[in-house]
Amino acid sequence: MTDNTEGVVLQLSSGFQPYREYLMRGAAARGPLWLIDDEPAGWQQPYIAGSSVVLPLEGAGLALDIDRLLAVADSIARIHGVRGVFTYDEPSVVATALVADRLKLPGLTAEGAQGCRDKARTRQALTDAGLPQPEFAVATTADEAATAAATIGYPVVVKPRGMAASIGVAVVDDASGIVEAFERADSSSRSGPAEYHGGALIEELVDGPEISVDGAVVAGEYQPFFVAHKQLGAPPYFEEIGHIVDGADPLLTDPELRKLLQSAHEAIGTPYGITHTEIRFSSKGPVVIEVNGRLGGDLIPYLGKLATGIDPGAILVDVARGNRPYLEADHRTCVGIRFCYPPEDARVVKISVPEPGAVPGLVEAHPMVAEGATVRLPPRAHIGRHAYVICTANDPATCADRLTAAAELVELKYDALNESDYSGRPW
Known part of the structure; x- marks a missing residue:
């Protein structure tokens, strides 16, 4: 692939080839990509116009060298022109928002990206907006966790603030297990970005089946495109052992769910971007569990592509450029x-x-x-x-x-x- 006069779209991080190559292939079909990653391009070469290496900060987990990243983005913009920026990599969500802000491009705001990455901020934003979600508290010590759990009422869910894929998340049925669960969540948090190290969220356990919704926000308007029904492993953990995507899922057009998703994105502050939202259907109705500032993992977008023909890689580029994506299925x-x-x-x-x-x-x-x-x-x-x-x-x-x-x-x-x-x- 070669550059053109329209400029490139920056992609931050590329991920594990067997899980992510289909996204790069779809994105590259929309126009030239410039990859910014932490190592030189290899398997990504057929899909990119060029690449730059920005190494993580030493001792800061997965955090990028933000100053270096912004300088590289400025340089690419001067030489090639940049029309958009995106990521499908959880640790790069905030960095991508900062680049979009620096280059005055559509994207998650820095505040919105932090609201997605930091589960405590998500909870507070949804609370302030009066949206349905679990009762919660933030604990920095095991004693605080025990007090919060007693106040909320058992069973509770204990989770790290800034991790994904249900890492370190567990249900606790009574006071005898709260200290061990807090320590596990606290420890899990320290393998992620430094700004989310330590502590845990203590949340009310919401009953009911769980779904995830991949959606796009353009100029403040939210549009869902894939709904995945989760299969969870044995308690007390929330290991996701499978997903099913129905291309004709009636939830895609359900007015109550659409209204909740729109309101949640407005509350967090996401005028542009791609998100992966987790919803539980409790006995009291749909409840927001998480809003993540990137496509779903576990090959969920790939399932969606097979189920509908809608290409999630193309959606990434469309939204990065500030355009409404084409979401019409060619089969279901x-x-x-x-x-x-x-x-x-x-x-x-x-x-x-x-x-x-x-x-x-x-x-x-x-x-x-x-x-x-x-x-x-x-x-x-x-x-x-x-x-x-x-x-x-x-x-x-x-x-x-x-x-x-x-x-x-x-x-x-x-x-x-x-x-x-x-x-x-x-x-």
Whole structure:
């Protein structure tokens, strides 16, 4: 790909190729991309007009060198012209907003990006707007967590302030478990960006099924384009073990849900951008769980593309340029993913996956780790997956059955780790 007179669109971070290449391919089809990442481009080369390297700040987790990043963005704008900036990488959400602000481009405001990254700020913004969400408190110590949980009432959810993918999140049924849950959330937070280190949110446990909604905001108008129905693993953790996207999901046009999503984005401050919002349908109606300032993970946008033909990579570029994205589906079907987990903490010996068609509707099955890799389950680790399967069907129930059948054909040979935690106790 070569540059053109219309300028480039900046992309911050590219991610893991098997999970993210389809997004870069779709984005590149919309126009020239300039990648800013923490290492030189390799597999990304066919999709970019050029690239720059900005290294993370030493000792600051995943934080970029913001001053260096802004200087690089200024230089690219002078030489090539920049028409937009986007990311699908959670740790780069705030940095992307700062670049958009610096270059006077459409995007999440810095305040809105912080409101998405920092779960405590999300909660406060939604509270101030009077929107339905769990009762919550911010705790910086285990004693504060215990007091907050007693005030809210058990069971409660304990989560880090700035992590994604349900890392460090757990349900606590009574006072006997609150200290351990707080310490786990607090510890998990310290593996992320420095500004979110320490402490935890203590939240009311909301009943009901959970969905996620990928949507676009242009000039303040919110438009959903994919709805994914989550399958969660065994409590007390919130491990997401699968998702189903129905291209004809009636929730896409549900007026109550659309109004809630619009109001939530206005409250947080997101006039432009792509978001991934998590909603629970409680006995009292839909409740906002989180608003994230990027596309969904777990290949949810890929499922959406298979289910509708709508290209999420193209949407990223359209919104980055400040344009309303084209969201008309060319077909509508159900597509789901199921992640496979070992029965215990394991060292992988061999993974065998079924071929497409081995189960009706099975279109993909892939290992997620190499032979010899270690895979650990919550609470020792999160996202401890060794393979996934993707199936299609005409309806969600059939899709779910096919995913179960396909996952049962994944074979894992492993050696048990039989580890103890740092205190010498088995988890």
